[in-house]
Amino acid sequence: MHRVIAGLAAIVLLISPAYAQSRGKGSKRPDNSQQTAEKKSQEAAADKAYKDALRSIPDQKVSDPWAKMR
Secondary structure (H helix, E strand, O other): OHHHHHHHHHHHHHHHHHHHHHOOHHHHOOOHHHOOHHHHHHHHHHHHHHHHHHHHOOOOOOOOOOOOOO
16 A cells, blocks of 8 residues: 555655746746737837847958968
8 A cells, every 4th residue: 555655755756847937827828810010019129229239240350370380
């Protein structure tokens, strides 16, 4: 009888982490199709600002520290 209870307890302890992961915060994700027009325009503006910032960064010279040693 004690072996059966111990076996069931071991199975429960092994299964519980997987069960907890399946019902975590990730299962309550909002749908992307329900985005408002305001949120889409904010994301588009942020994306444009990011791309403009990347374009403003000057090109770096290629550095070869071993150039004089070869």
